[in-house]
Each structure stands twice: as structure tokens, then as C-alpha cells.
Amino acid sequence: MQDDGSTAEDQTLDQMVCFAIYSAGHAMNRVYKPLLDALGLTYPQYLVMLVLWERDDLTVGQLGERLFLESSTLTPLLKRLEAAGLLRRVRDSLDERQVRLLLTDAGRRRRGDAAAIPACVIKATGRSLVELRRLQAELESLRRSLHEAA
Amino acid sequence: MQDDGSTAEDQTLDQMVCFAIYSAGHAMNRVYKPLLDALGLTYPQYLVMLVLWERDDLTVGQLGERLFLESSTLTPLLKRLEAAGLLRRVRDSLDERQVRLLLTDAGRRRRGDAAAIPACVIKATGRSLVELRRLQAELESLRRSLHEAA
DNA sequence: TGCGATCGAATCGCGCGCAATATAGTCGCG
């Protein structure tokens, strides 16, 4: 059966890699949570704000491409950020199908409050910047392969 | 030491690593979904079945320790697996606080139906077993560091 | 024996995350 030299352990390796990603993601979330609670943001909301802090006036679709998320995920999340006063959702007057995301002053100000987070999380990983950079590149490459396969 | 990048990039490295884990997890899920749909399982349900196929008669708490999940996540999930006829949830007669998880014959049989999944997923990663094993070890080590930090 | 502390699981409320679907707006073409 296993003419490629793999063993019974190899048979479940995908499960272990996937579970490793899955559980590392949860562990990350648990580190971020107390830091983000202080900002009144969830982790996905924080990701949205990171994108918009870099450049706002994006459409929902453009944001979804950056984050690999669907409008069914983003629309309610963005409404909550709007309700929190961090951004405005404005129909594009040239193409009323699109919704443009504009940071409010309050939304822009929150960037400063979030400035301390990266260092905290890097510290919690217990890893060097070089190691983190390599891990990141590896995971991004893996994500691209999985996208192609799907 | 080489000059390997600007400070500004370092400031956001944690975000990029975390996002890489986060989005790779979603990409994994999208690969698993069609495979698991055929079995009538979700990914978390599949993880539970993997643990129980290895050894059942665990308590909810023991299962949670293996998967790093809380009873508030597992209880409803386990009820769905019970409703699907894959396992039984039985109060331990010696300690009625605990619930023991026992696979049904149908639950045990489903193991065979799932046998093809690992190879499919490994193929989708486009990576060698050696690479996957290393990535797995790295992520598990990261998870341990994050647990300690939290 | 009694009774408070603790424990394991269950429940509740909320926010994702997505597939399927709906709705509204735009475009292409006769």
C-alpha cells in the first residue's frame, strides 16, 4: 500500500498539520483577546481596521479580497464597526451597488491605542523576528497552494 | 547581524504572522469542506471523531484537553454527533458529574469512509511530508509558547 | 452528619464564517 515509504504516522500527518494551524489560531486569539478588549475590538474587526488604517475608502469587495472573507461575514462586522463610530459605510454615488468604507476621526484615533499590541504579541510568541518572518512566508505559501487546489 | 528590514515592517510582523495563521486556517477549511460534506461532518466534528477513533470512552473534559476546546463548544457539538447516531453520551455511574463518550457501531464504521481524506489534503498542500512535519512541529511549539504567555 | 467549596458539564449571549439566496443597481445589445 505505502510504496512511497510513508508510515501509518504519515497517514494522519495532514490532520496533525491542520490541527496545529487550527489550535495555534485559537491560541493566538487568546493572546489578542485581552489586548483587543481594551480597544473594544474583536480580532477580525482589528484586521479590518489594520487594512483601513493603511488606506480607507475601500469597497466591501476590496476589503474581502485583502482578508479572504465574504460579504456575508463582512457586512454584519462592518455594521458593528459603524455602530461603534469607527467608520462610515457610504454607497458610491457613481455605482450605487458598491459601499465605500470611510474611517471616522474616532476610527483613525484608535490606531494610536492599538500601537502597543504588535510588540506584546511578538513577545508572547517567544520567537525572533527572523523566525516569525520565515513562518509567515511559509504559511502564506501554503495558503496559496490550498487556494489553487480548491 | 545583517540589516534585514525596516523597523516599520517589524512593527506589524505579528499581525502578518497571525493573519497568515488565521487565513491559512480558513484555506484549510475550504479544502476539507467538500471532503467532509460527503461524510456529513464539519471539521471540528471530524477532529472529535479522530480522537475517539483512536480511543473512546473519554470524558468531555478529557476530549477538551486534547483539542484545546471548552465544554461550551463541545457540548452542543457532541449532541449533534449523538443525534447523527455516531456516539452516545453517557453519565458516568461512579461520578455523575462526568459524561463519557462512547462510539456507536455507525461511528466506528465512519472511520473507513474517512480514510481517503488525509492523502487528499496532503496533496492539496503541495508540500512534502518532511516539510509538513517540520511546519507542524513549529506551530505546536508556537502554540505552547502562546499558552504559556496567556 | 451537615454544609460550604469545588468540580464537570450544560446553558446563554454574542460574534464570526460561509453557502445559498435575495435584492438592488449596472451594463450590453438590439
Add this chain to the structure above:
DNA sequence: CGCGACTATATTGCGCGCGATTCGATCGCA
């Protein structure tokens, strides 16, 4: 202009995932 195809976002239904809380069972200890 009118109509069908297409596009962007929104809605719905379901299953996580967790913190906070509850509930019944068990333990500790006088």
C-alpha cells in the same frame, strides 16, 4: 428605450468558539 445578464452587497440559516453563569454531584472537613 427595454430586457436579460451580470455585479456588489445584504440576508438567512447553521455551526462553531468562548466568557460568564448555572446546576447538579462530589469532596473536605469539622
